[in-house]
Amino acid sequence: MDSQAPVIEARELTKTFGTFTAVDRVNFSVYPGEVFGFLGPNGAGKTTTMKMIQCVSPKSGGKITVFGLEAGIYQREIKRYLGVVPQETNLDLEFTCYENLLIYSRYFGIPHEDAVPRVDALLKFVQLEEKRDVLIDKLSGGMKRRLVLARALINNPSLLILDEPTIGLDPQARHLIWEKLKILQARGNTIVLTTHYLEEAERLCNRLVIMDSGKILVEGSPSALVSKYVTSDIVETENSPEVIGCLDEIGAMYEVFGDMVQVFTENPREVAKKLFDSCNPGRVFARRGSLEDVFLKLTGRALKD
Protein backbone atom coordinates (compact mmCIF):
# COMPACT_ATOMS: atom_id res chain seq x y z
CA MET A 1 0.00 0.00 0.00
CA ASP A 2 2.89 2.32 0.65
CA SER A 3 3.48 2.89 -3.03
CA GLN A 4 0.18 4.77 -3.28
CA ALA A 5 -0.26 8.40 -2.33
CA PRO A 6 -1.89 8.70 1.08
CA VAL A 7 -5.53 9.82 1.34
CA ILE A 8 -4.75 11.65 4.56
CA GLU A 9 -1.35 12.79 5.67
CA ALA A 10 -0.70 14.56 8.97
CA ARG A 11 2.70 15.88 9.94
CA GLU A 12 3.31 17.39 13.38
CA LEU A 13 -0.42 18.16 13.45
CA THR A 14 -1.30 20.20 16.53
CA LYS A 15 -4.46 21.66 18.02
CA THR A 16 -4.52 23.90 21.04
CA PHE A 17 -7.45 25.46 22.87
CA GLY A 18 -5.96 28.34 24.84
CA THR A 19 -3.26 26.78 26.95
CA PHE A 20 -4.65 23.24 26.54
CA THR A 21 -3.07 21.06 23.86
CA ALA A 22 -5.71 18.67 22.57
CA VAL A 23 -3.61 17.20 19.76
CA ASP A 24 0.13 17.30 20.18
CA ARG A 25 2.31 17.05 17.04
CA VAL A 26 0.87 13.82 15.67
CA ASN A 27 2.02 12.10 12.49
CA PHE A 28 -0.02 9.56 10.57
CA SER A 29 -0.87 8.56 7.01
CA VAL A 30 -3.98 6.79 5.79
CA TYR A 31 -3.75 4.92 2.49
CA PRO A 32 -6.45 4.20 -0.10
CA GLY A 33 -8.74 1.31 0.71
CA GLU A 34 -7.73 0.79 4.30
CA VAL A 35 -9.72 1.01 7.50
CA PHE A 36 -7.74 3.16 9.88
CA GLY A 37 -8.69 3.42 13.54
CA PHE A 38 -8.14 6.00 16.24
CA LEU A 39 -8.33 4.49 19.70
CA GLY A 40 -7.91 6.15 23.01
CA PRO A 41 -9.61 7.05 26.24
CA ASN A 42 -12.00 10.00 26.50
CA GLY A 43 -10.20 13.28 25.93
CA ALA A 44 -7.34 11.65 24.02
CA GLY A 45 -7.82 14.00 21.04
CA LYS A 46 -9.53 11.58 18.65
CA THR A 47 -12.58 13.68 17.83
CA THR A 48 -10.48 16.83 17.54
CA THR A 49 -8.28 15.03 15.01
CA MET A 50 -11.39 13.92 13.10
CA LYS A 51 -12.64 17.50 12.99
CA MET A 52 -9.38 18.71 11.51
CA ILE A 53 -9.57 16.02 8.82
CA GLN A 54 -13.16 17.07 8.12
CA CYS A 55 -12.08 20.70 7.68
CA VAL A 56 -14.51 21.97 10.31
CA SER A 57 -11.85 22.80 12.89
CA PRO A 58 -8.70 24.67 11.87
CA LYS A 59 -5.36 23.25 12.95
CA SER A 60 -3.10 25.22 15.29
CA GLY A 61 0.13 23.91 13.84
CA GLY A 62 1.75 21.33 11.59
CA LYS A 63 0.31 20.13 8.34
CA ILE A 64 -2.66 18.08 7.23
CA THR A 65 -3.63 17.14 3.69
CA VAL A 66 -6.67 15.20 2.50
CA PHE A 67 -6.63 13.85 -1.07
CA GLY A 68 -3.36 15.78 -1.38
CA LEU A 69 -5.14 19.09 -0.70
CA GLU A 70 -4.38 21.23 2.31
CA ALA A 71 -7.30 20.94 4.74
CA GLY A 72 -7.33 24.56 5.87
CA ILE A 73 -7.57 25.93 2.34
CA TYR A 74 -9.53 23.56 0.12
CA GLN A 75 -12.40 22.90 2.53
CA ARG A 76 -15.18 22.84 -0.02
CA GLU A 77 -13.30 20.58 -2.45
CA ILE A 78 -12.36 18.13 0.30
CA LYS A 79 -15.79 18.04 1.92
CA ARG A 80 -17.38 17.19 -1.44
CA TYR A 81 -15.69 13.75 -1.29
CA LEU A 82 -16.15 13.08 2.41
CA GLY A 83 -18.84 11.12 4.18
CA VAL A 84 -19.16 11.85 7.87
CA VAL A 85 -20.86 9.89 10.65
CA PRO A 86 -20.66 12.22 13.66
CA GLN A 87 -20.56 11.05 17.25
CA GLU A 88 -23.93 12.63 17.96
CA THR A 89 -26.84 11.61 15.80
CA ASN A 90 -27.95 14.89 14.23
CA LEU A 91 -30.77 13.89 11.90
CA ASP A 92 -33.58 16.33 11.13
CA LEU A 93 -36.32 15.32 13.56
CA GLU A 94 -39.07 16.98 11.55
CA PHE A 95 -38.46 14.77 8.53
CA THR A 96 -38.86 11.13 7.51
CA CYS A 97 -35.92 8.88 6.66
CA TYR A 98 -36.44 9.50 2.97
CA GLU A 99 -36.68 13.27 3.41
CA ASN A 100 -33.61 13.38 5.61
CA LEU A 101 -31.47 11.81 2.90
CA LEU A 102 -33.04 13.84 0.11
CA ILE A 103 -32.48 17.15 1.90
CA TYR A 104 -28.92 16.16 2.65
CA SER A 105 -28.35 15.39 -1.03
CA ARG A 106 -29.22 19.02 -1.81
CA TYR A 107 -26.35 20.25 0.33
CA PHE A 108 -24.01 18.39 -2.03
CA GLY A 109 -25.74 19.84 -5.06
CA ILE A 110 -26.88 16.41 -6.27
CA PRO A 111 -29.67 16.88 -8.85
CA HIS A 112 -33.08 15.73 -7.63
CA GLU A 113 -33.51 13.08 -10.33
CA ASP A 114 -30.17 11.47 -9.40
CA ALA A 115 -30.82 11.77 -5.69
CA VAL A 116 -34.18 9.95 -5.58
CA PRO A 117 -32.94 6.52 -6.80
CA ARG A 118 -29.79 6.96 -4.74
CA VAL A 119 -31.78 7.61 -1.56
CA ASP A 120 -33.87 4.50 -2.13
CA ALA A 121 -30.79 2.39 -2.82
CA LEU A 122 -29.14 3.66 0.37
CA LEU A 123 -32.23 2.98 2.48
CA LYS A 124 -32.12 -0.56 1.12
CA PHE A 125 -28.41 -0.85 1.86
CA VAL A 126 -28.93 0.01 5.54
CA GLN A 127 -32.13 -2.08 5.66
CA LEU A 128 -34.50 0.78 6.32
CA GLU A 129 -36.74 0.53 3.21
CA GLU A 130 -39.70 -0.22 5.41
CA LYS A 131 -39.07 2.88 7.47
CA ARG A 132 -38.79 5.11 4.40
CA ASP A 133 -41.70 7.38 5.32
CA VAL A 134 -41.37 7.17 9.10
CA LEU A 135 -40.37 10.19 11.19
CA ILE A 136 -37.00 10.04 12.97
CA ASP A 137 -38.66 10.04 16.41
CA LYS A 138 -40.13 6.63 15.74
CA LEU A 139 -36.78 4.96 14.99
CA SER A 140 -34.70 2.92 17.43
CA GLY A 141 -31.13 3.98 18.27
CA GLY A 142 -29.70 1.40 15.89
CA MET A 143 -31.94 2.52 13.05
CA LYS A 144 -30.93 6.15 13.56
CA ARG A 145 -27.27 5.18 13.43
CA ARG A 146 -27.85 3.24 10.20
CA LEU A 147 -29.66 6.21 8.72
CA VAL A 148 -26.74 8.48 9.63
CA LEU A 149 -24.45 6.00 7.86
CA ALA A 150 -26.70 6.08 4.78
CA ARG A 151 -26.70 9.88 4.93
CA ALA A 152 -22.88 9.88 5.00
CA LEU A 153 -22.90 7.82 1.77
CA ILE A 154 -25.25 10.12 -0.18
CA ASN A 155 -22.40 11.76 -2.13
CA ASN A 156 -20.55 8.49 -2.90
CA PRO A 157 -17.64 9.56 -0.69
CA SER A 158 -14.10 8.36 -1.35
CA LEU A 159 -13.31 8.78 2.33
CA LEU A 160 -15.65 7.88 5.14
CA ILE A 161 -15.09 9.35 8.60
CA LEU A 162 -16.87 7.64 11.48
CA ASP A 163 -16.72 9.04 14.99
CA GLU A 164 -17.86 6.30 17.36
CA PRO A 165 -20.11 4.65 14.76
CA THR A 166 -21.68 2.09 17.08
CA ILE A 167 -21.83 4.04 20.31
CA GLY A 168 -24.74 3.00 22.53
CA LEU A 169 -25.96 0.21 20.26
CA ASP A 170 -27.00 -3.31 21.19
CA PRO A 171 -24.92 -6.21 19.83
CA GLN A 172 -27.28 -6.94 16.93
CA ALA A 173 -27.29 -3.34 15.76
CA ARG A 174 -23.53 -3.17 16.15
CA HIS A 175 -22.94 -6.28 14.07
CA LEU A 176 -25.16 -4.93 11.33
CA ILE A 177 -23.12 -1.71 11.16
CA TRP A 178 -19.89 -3.74 11.07
CA GLU A 179 -21.24 -5.82 8.23
CA LYS A 180 -22.06 -2.67 6.24
CA LEU A 181 -18.62 -1.21 6.90
CA LYS A 182 -16.99 -4.43 5.68
CA ILE A 183 -19.00 -4.20 2.47
CA LEU A 184 -17.95 -0.58 2.02
CA GLN A 185 -14.32 -1.49 2.51
CA ALA A 186 -14.62 -4.32 -0.01
CA ARG A 187 -15.92 -1.72 -2.48
CA GLY A 188 -12.69 0.22 -2.06
CA ASN A 189 -13.76 2.95 0.33
CA THR A 190 -11.16 4.37 2.65
CA ILE A 191 -12.52 4.48 6.17
CA VAL A 192 -11.27 6.34 9.24
CA LEU A 193 -12.97 5.61 12.51
CA THR A 194 -12.65 6.36 16.19
CA THR A 195 -13.92 3.94 18.74
CA HIS A 196 -13.88 3.00 22.40
CA TYR A 197 -14.75 -0.56 21.55
CA LEU A 198 -11.56 -2.52 21.16
CA GLU A 199 -13.35 -5.48 19.72
CA GLU A 200 -14.68 -3.19 17.03
CA ALA A 201 -11.19 -1.92 16.23
CA GLU A 202 -9.80 -5.45 16.20
CA ARG A 203 -12.46 -6.63 13.77
CA LEU A 204 -12.52 -3.69 11.40
CA CYS A 205 -9.18 -1.92 11.32
CA ASN A 206 -6.26 -2.78 9.06
CA ARG A 207 -4.16 -0.33 10.99
CA LEU A 208 -4.75 1.82 14.00
CA VAL A 209 -3.17 4.27 16.37
CA ILE A 210 -3.70 4.48 20.10
CA MET A 211 -3.83 8.05 21.38
CA ASP A 212 -3.61 9.40 24.89
CA SER A 213 -3.39 13.02 26.07
CA GLY A 214 -3.15 14.31 22.51
CA LYS A 215 -0.26 12.09 21.48
CA ILE A 216 -0.06 8.97 19.37
CA LEU A 217 1.42 6.23 21.53
CA VAL A 218 1.65 3.42 19.00
CA GLU A 219 0.69 2.59 15.45
CA GLY A 220 0.27 -0.72 13.67
CA SER A 221 -2.10 -3.52 12.73
CA PRO A 222 -4.12 -4.99 15.60
CA SER A 223 -2.24 -8.30 15.51
CA ALA A 224 1.18 -6.64 15.28
CA LEU A 225 0.36 -4.44 18.26
CA VAL A 226 -0.79 -7.41 20.30
CA SER A 227 2.35 -9.38 19.60
CA LYS A 228 4.55 -6.35 20.18
CA TYR A 229 3.09 -5.08 23.43
CA VAL A 230 1.56 -8.13 25.03
CA THR A 231 2.21 -11.82 24.65
CA SER A 232 0.15 -14.13 22.48
CA ASP A 233 -1.57 -15.55 25.56
CA ILE A 234 -2.65 -14.40 28.97
CA VAL A 235 -3.32 -16.57 31.98
CA GLU A 236 -5.56 -15.07 34.64
CA THR A 237 -5.72 -16.38 38.14
CA GLU A 238 -6.59 -15.34 41.68
CA ASN A 239 -4.21 -13.14 43.62
CA SER A 240 -2.64 -14.89 46.62
CA PRO A 241 0.82 -14.76 48.20
CA GLU A 242 1.30 -18.37 47.16
CA VAL A 243 0.55 -17.66 43.52
CA ILE A 244 2.80 -14.60 43.50
CA GLY A 245 5.58 -16.66 45.05
CA CYS A 246 5.26 -19.30 42.36
CA LEU A 247 5.26 -16.75 39.56
CA ASP A 248 8.36 -15.05 40.92
CA GLU A 249 10.00 -18.43 41.18
CA ILE A 250 9.49 -19.27 37.48
CA GLY A 251 10.35 -15.68 36.48
CA ALA A 252 6.96 -15.07 34.84
CA MET A 253 5.89 -11.65 33.61
CA TYR A 254 2.74 -10.70 35.47
CA GLU A 255 0.59 -7.82 36.66
CA VAL A 256 -1.69 -7.61 39.67
CA PHE A 257 -5.13 -6.01 39.35
CA GLY A 258 -6.96 -6.13 42.68
CA ASP A 259 -7.80 -9.74 43.45
CA MET A 260 -6.65 -10.93 40.05
CA VAL A 261 -3.25 -11.67 38.52
CA GLN A 262 -2.58 -11.58 34.78
CA VAL A 263 0.37 -13.59 33.55
CA PHE A 264 1.75 -12.69 30.11
CA THR A 265 3.18 -15.72 28.36
CA GLU A 266 3.79 -17.42 25.05
CA ASN A 267 3.27 -20.73 26.76
CA PRO A 268 -0.02 -20.78 28.66
CA ARG A 269 -0.07 -24.57 29.17
CA GLU A 270 3.18 -24.54 31.07
CA VAL A 271 2.15 -21.62 33.29
CA ALA A 272 -1.23 -23.19 34.04
CA LYS A 273 0.38 -26.53 34.80
CA LYS A 274 2.87 -24.97 37.19
CA LEU A 275 0.07 -23.07 38.93
CA PHE A 276 -2.13 -26.12 39.32
CA ASP A 277 0.73 -28.39 40.36
CA SER A 278 2.24 -26.33 43.09
CA CYS A 279 0.56 -23.00 43.81
CA ASN A 280 -3.02 -23.77 44.84
CA PRO A 281 -4.31 -21.07 42.47
CA GLY A 282 -8.11 -21.37 42.79
CA ARG A 283 -9.50 -20.58 39.35
CA VAL A 284 -7.22 -20.37 36.33
CA PHE A 285 -8.27 -18.99 33.00
CA ALA A 286 -6.23 -18.78 29.80
CA ARG A 287 -7.08 -16.59 26.81
CA ARG A 288 -5.53 -14.94 23.78
CA GLY A 289 -3.87 -11.57 24.25
CA SER A 290 -6.10 -8.83 22.84
CA LEU A 291 -6.06 -5.23 21.80
CA GLU A 292 -7.73 -4.42 25.10
CA ASP A 293 -4.62 -5.64 26.91
CA VAL A 294 -2.45 -3.42 24.72
CA PHE A 295 -4.78 -0.51 25.32
CA LEU A 296 -4.83 -0.88 29.09
CA LYS A 297 -1.11 -1.45 29.21
CA LEU A 298 -0.39 1.73 27.27
CA THR A 299 -3.03 4.08 28.61
CA GLY A 300 -3.19 2.78 32.15
CA ARG A 301 -6.10 1.55 34.22
CA ALA A 302 -6.92 4.78 35.97
CA LEU A 303 -10.26 6.32 35.03
CA LYS A 304 -9.80 9.03 32.44
CA ASP A 305 -12.70 11.25 33.34
Next chain:
Amino acid sequence: MAGSEIVPNITVSAWKVWRRNWDVFFKTYKVNFIPPLVEPVLYLLAIGFGLGMFVGEIDGIPYVKYIAPALLAISIMNSAFFECTYSSYVRMYYQKTFDAMIATPLALDEVIAGELLWGATRSLIYSTVMLGVLIAFGVVDLPSSLLILPFSFLAGLLFASIGMCFTAITPGIDALNYPSFLFITPMFLFSGTFFPLDVLPEALQIFARGFLPLTQVVTVTRSLTLSTLSPYFFYSLIWIGIVTVIFFFLSVFLMKRRLIV
Protein backbone atom coordinates in the same frame (compact mmCIF):
# COMPACT_ATOMS: atom_id res chain seq x y z
CA MET B 1 -12.07 28.83 -1.49
CA ALA B 2 -9.84 29.93 1.32
CA GLY B 3 -11.77 30.38 4.53
CA SER B 4 -11.16 33.82 5.94
CA GLU B 5 -11.85 35.17 9.38
CA ILE B 6 -13.41 38.39 8.21
CA VAL B 7 -14.59 38.07 4.62
CA PRO B 8 -17.66 35.83 4.53
CA ASN B 9 -17.63 32.82 2.26
CA ILE B 10 -21.19 32.95 0.92
CA THR B 11 -22.48 31.50 -2.35
CA VAL B 12 -25.99 30.71 -3.63
CA SER B 13 -25.72 27.49 -1.59
CA ALA B 14 -27.11 29.51 1.32
CA TRP B 15 -30.52 28.98 -0.28
CA LYS B 16 -30.19 25.22 0.36
CA VAL B 17 -30.17 26.01 4.06
CA TRP B 18 -33.11 28.36 3.56
CA ARG B 19 -34.94 25.61 1.66
CA ARG B 20 -34.51 23.14 4.53
CA ASN B 21 -36.21 25.55 6.93
CA TRP B 22 -38.91 26.33 4.37
CA ASP B 23 -39.63 22.59 4.07
CA VAL B 24 -39.91 22.23 7.84
CA PHE B 25 -42.22 25.26 8.03
CA PHE B 26 -44.67 23.88 5.50
CA LYS B 27 -44.56 20.44 7.06
CA THR B 28 -46.02 21.95 10.20
CA TYR B 29 -47.94 24.77 8.49
CA LYS B 30 -51.16 24.27 10.45
CA VAL B 31 -49.64 25.50 13.70
CA ASN B 32 -47.42 28.04 11.95
CA PHE B 33 -50.29 29.96 10.41
CA ILE B 34 -52.26 30.41 13.63
CA PRO B 35 -50.31 33.40 15.05
CA PRO B 36 -50.49 35.71 11.98
CA LEU B 37 -54.19 34.97 11.54
CA VAL B 38 -55.32 35.23 15.14
CA GLU B 39 -53.03 37.90 16.54
CA PRO B 40 -54.16 40.87 14.42
CA VAL B 41 -57.80 39.99 14.99
CA LEU B 42 -57.32 39.98 18.75
CA TYR B 43 -55.37 43.24 18.78
CA LEU B 44 -57.74 44.98 16.40
CA LEU B 45 -60.75 44.00 18.48
CA ALA B 46 -59.27 44.64 21.93
CA ILE B 47 -57.04 47.64 21.36
CA GLY B 48 -58.21 49.08 18.06
CA PHE B 49 -61.96 48.93 18.58
CA GLY B 50 -62.12 48.50 22.39
CA LEU B 51 -59.50 50.98 23.58
CA GLY B 52 -60.07 53.01 20.41
CA MET B 53 -63.56 53.88 21.67
CA PHE B 54 -61.92 56.03 24.34
CA VAL B 55 -58.98 57.25 22.29
CA GLY B 56 -61.00 58.28 19.29
CA GLU B 57 -58.49 59.68 16.80
CA ILE B 58 -54.75 60.34 16.73
CA ASP B 59 -53.67 63.14 14.38
CA GLY B 60 -57.07 62.89 12.73
CA ILE B 61 -56.74 59.14 12.10
CA PRO B 62 -59.15 56.61 13.67
CA TYR B 63 -57.24 54.69 16.34
CA VAL B 64 -57.77 51.29 14.73
CA LYS B 65 -56.19 52.56 11.50
CA TYR B 66 -53.38 54.11 13.56
CA ILE B 67 -52.32 50.82 15.15
CA ALA B 68 -52.86 48.55 12.10
CA PRO B 69 -49.42 49.33 10.58
CA ALA B 70 -47.85 48.92 14.03
CA LEU B 71 -49.27 45.40 14.24
CA LEU B 72 -47.59 44.62 10.92
CA ALA B 73 -44.29 46.07 12.08
CA ILE B 74 -44.41 44.15 15.36
CA SER B 75 -45.18 40.94 13.52
CA ILE B 76 -42.23 41.52 11.16
CA MET B 77 -40.00 42.08 14.19
CA ASN B 78 -41.19 39.13 16.25
CA SER B 79 -41.25 36.51 13.51
CA ALA B 80 -37.68 37.16 12.35
CA PHE B 81 -36.21 37.92 15.77
CA PHE B 82 -37.60 34.85 17.52
CA GLU B 83 -36.81 32.61 14.55
CA CYS B 84 -33.15 33.62 14.61
CA THR B 85 -32.81 33.51 18.40
CA TYR B 86 -34.65 30.62 20.05
CA SER B 87 -35.26 28.54 16.92
CA SER B 88 -31.79 29.00 15.49
CA TYR B 89 -30.30 28.26 18.90
CA VAL B 90 -32.23 24.99 19.07
CA ARG B 91 -30.98 24.02 15.62
CA MET B 92 -27.43 25.03 16.46
CA TYR B 93 -27.09 23.64 19.98
CA TYR B 94 -29.69 20.95 20.60
CA GLN B 95 -30.37 19.45 17.20
CA LYS B 96 -26.82 19.97 15.85
CA THR B 97 -28.31 20.82 12.48
CA PHE B 98 -25.48 23.23 11.72
CA ASP B 99 -22.90 20.50 12.37
CA ALA B 100 -24.67 18.19 9.94
CA MET B 101 -24.70 20.93 7.32
CA ILE B 102 -21.06 21.93 7.58
CA ALA B 103 -20.02 18.31 7.10
CA THR B 104 -21.10 18.89 3.48
CA PRO B 105 -19.57 21.39 1.03
CA LEU B 106 -21.60 24.13 2.76
CA ALA B 107 -19.56 26.69 4.69
CA LEU B 108 -20.75 27.90 8.08
CA ASP B 109 -21.11 31.38 6.58
CA GLU B 110 -23.71 29.97 4.20
CA VAL B 111 -25.53 28.17 6.98
CA ILE B 112 -25.88 31.45 8.89
CA ALA B 113 -26.80 33.41 5.76
CA GLY B 114 -29.46 30.80 4.99
CA GLU B 115 -30.86 31.09 8.51
CA LEU B 116 -31.03 34.90 8.17
CA LEU B 117 -32.73 34.71 4.79
CA TRP B 118 -35.19 32.28 6.29
CA GLY B 119 -35.92 34.59 9.24
CA ALA B 120 -36.63 37.36 6.73
CA THR B 121 -38.87 35.03 4.74
CA ARG B 122 -40.83 34.24 7.87
CA SER B 123 -41.48 37.96 8.30
CA LEU B 124 -42.66 38.09 4.71
CA ILE B 125 -44.99 35.12 5.16
CA TYR B 126 -46.48 36.45 8.40
CA SER B 127 -46.94 39.98 7.17
CA THR B 128 -48.60 38.65 4.00
CA VAL B 129 -51.15 36.69 6.02
CA MET B 130 -51.67 39.55 8.43
CA LEU B 131 -52.06 42.11 5.67
CA GLY B 132 -54.85 39.94 4.26
CA VAL B 133 -56.66 40.11 7.60
CA LEU B 134 -56.14 43.89 7.85
CA ILE B 135 -57.45 44.39 4.31
CA ALA B 136 -60.51 42.31 5.22
CA PHE B 137 -61.14 44.66 8.16
CA GLY B 138 -60.72 47.64 5.86
CA VAL B 139 -58.15 49.35 8.06
CA VAL B 140 -55.30 49.75 5.52
CA ASP B 141 -55.13 51.71 2.26
CA LEU B 142 -54.69 49.98 -1.09
CA PRO B 143 -52.66 49.65 -3.21
CA SER B 144 -49.84 51.39 -1.28
CA SER B 145 -50.03 48.82 1.56
CA LEU B 146 -48.93 46.07 -0.84
CA LEU B 147 -45.45 47.63 -0.83
CA ILE B 148 -45.20 46.34 2.74
CA LEU B 149 -44.63 42.84 1.34
CA PRO B 150 -41.20 43.47 -0.22
CA PHE B 151 -40.39 45.82 2.64
CA SER B 152 -41.18 43.12 5.21
CA PHE B 153 -38.39 40.94 3.80
CA LEU B 154 -35.82 43.73 4.23
CA ALA B 155 -37.07 44.65 7.70
CA GLY B 156 -37.21 40.95 8.58
CA LEU B 157 -33.58 40.58 7.57
CA LEU B 158 -32.73 43.43 9.96
CA PHE B 159 -34.34 41.73 12.96
CA ALA B 160 -33.03 38.31 11.91
CA SER B 161 -29.47 39.68 11.84
CA ILE B 162 -29.82 41.43 15.21
CA GLY B 163 -31.32 38.26 16.71
CA MET B 164 -28.52 36.10 15.29
CA CYS B 165 -25.93 38.33 16.99
CA PHE B 166 -27.56 37.57 20.34
CA THR B 167 -27.66 33.86 19.47
CA ALA B 168 -23.96 33.99 18.69
CA ILE B 169 -23.02 35.44 22.08
CA THR B 170 -25.61 33.91 24.41
CA PRO B 171 -24.22 31.45 26.97
CA GLY B 172 -27.43 29.38 26.85
CA ILE B 173 -31.01 29.37 25.66
CA ASP B 174 -32.35 30.93 28.89
CA ALA B 175 -30.12 33.97 28.51
CA LEU B 176 -31.99 34.78 25.29
CA ASN B 177 -34.75 36.02 27.60
CA TYR B 178 -32.65 39.13 28.26
CA PRO B 179 -32.83 40.56 24.73
CA SER B 180 -36.46 39.44 24.52
CA PHE B 181 -37.54 41.37 27.61
CA LEU B 182 -35.01 44.19 27.67
CA PHE B 183 -34.88 44.95 23.96
CA ILE B 184 -37.92 43.57 22.13
CA THR B 185 -40.63 44.29 24.71
CA PRO B 186 -39.68 47.97 25.35
CA MET B 187 -39.47 48.48 21.60
CA PHE B 188 -42.90 46.96 21.21
CA LEU B 189 -44.27 49.70 23.49
CA PHE B 190 -42.10 52.76 22.83
CA SER B 191 -41.52 52.89 19.08
CA GLY B 192 -44.54 54.92 18.06
CA THR B 193 -46.57 51.76 17.92
CA PHE B 194 -49.66 52.43 20.06
CA PHE B 195 -49.15 56.16 20.64
CA PRO B 196 -47.10 58.82 18.83
CA LEU B 197 -43.49 59.43 19.80
CA ASP B 198 -44.32 63.12 20.40
CA VAL B 199 -45.81 62.38 23.82
CA LEU B 200 -42.49 60.97 25.06
CA PRO B 201 -39.84 63.19 26.73
CA GLU B 202 -37.63 64.69 24.07
CA ALA B 203 -34.54 62.67 24.97
CA LEU B 204 -36.50 59.46 24.55
CA GLN B 205 -37.86 60.64 21.24
CA ILE B 206 -34.36 61.24 19.94
CA PHE B 207 -33.26 57.88 21.24
CA ALA B 208 -36.17 56.09 19.56
CA ARG B 209 -35.59 57.85 16.24
CA GLY B 210 -31.86 57.33 16.33
CA PHE B 211 -31.48 53.83 17.73
CA LEU B 212 -34.65 51.74 17.83
CA PRO B 213 -35.12 49.57 14.74
CA LEU B 214 -38.85 49.15 15.30
CA THR B 215 -39.36 52.93 15.18
CA GLN B 216 -37.99 52.95 11.65
CA VAL B 217 -40.12 49.98 10.59
CA VAL B 218 -43.33 51.49 12.02
CA THR B 219 -42.56 54.78 10.27
CA VAL B 220 -42.38 52.97 6.93
CA THR B 221 -45.41 50.70 7.40
CA ARG B 222 -47.58 53.55 8.70
CA SER B 223 -46.63 55.71 5.71
CA LEU B 224 -47.71 52.88 3.43
CA THR B 225 -50.98 51.83 5.12
CA LEU B 226 -52.15 55.44 5.46
CA SER B 227 -50.68 56.41 2.06
CA THR B 228 -49.19 59.51 3.70
CA LEU B 229 -45.41 59.80 3.63
CA SER B 230 -43.91 60.58 7.01
CA PRO B 231 -41.11 63.19 6.91
CA TYR B 232 -38.91 60.42 8.33
CA PHE B 233 -39.85 57.86 5.65
CA PHE B 234 -36.63 57.97 3.63
CA TYR B 235 -34.47 58.44 6.70
CA SER B 236 -35.97 55.27 8.18
CA LEU B 237 -35.60 53.31 4.98
CA ILE B 238 -31.91 54.20 4.63
CA TRP B 239 -31.38 53.57 8.35
CA ILE B 240 -32.80 50.05 7.95
CA GLY B 241 -30.67 49.37 4.87
CA ILE B 242 -27.40 50.39 6.49
CA VAL B 243 -28.02 48.74 9.86
CA THR B 244 -29.13 45.51 8.18
CA VAL B 245 -25.87 45.25 6.25
CA ILE B 246 -23.84 45.89 9.41
CA PHE B 247 -25.65 43.32 11.55
CA PHE B 248 -25.84 40.74 8.75
CA PHE B 249 -22.05 40.58 8.48
CA LEU B 250 -21.54 41.03 12.21
CA SER B 251 -23.77 38.02 12.96
CA VAL B 252 -21.89 35.82 10.46
CA PHE B 253 -18.61 36.91 12.00
CA LEU B 254 -19.78 36.29 15.59
CA MET B 255 -21.22 32.89 14.71
CA LYS B 256 -17.96 31.81 13.10
CA ARG B 257 -16.12 32.95 16.19
CA ARG B 258 -18.47 30.86 18.31
CA LEU B 259 -18.60 27.69 16.22
CA ILE B 260 -15.30 27.38 14.38
CA VAL B 261 -12.91 26.41 17.14
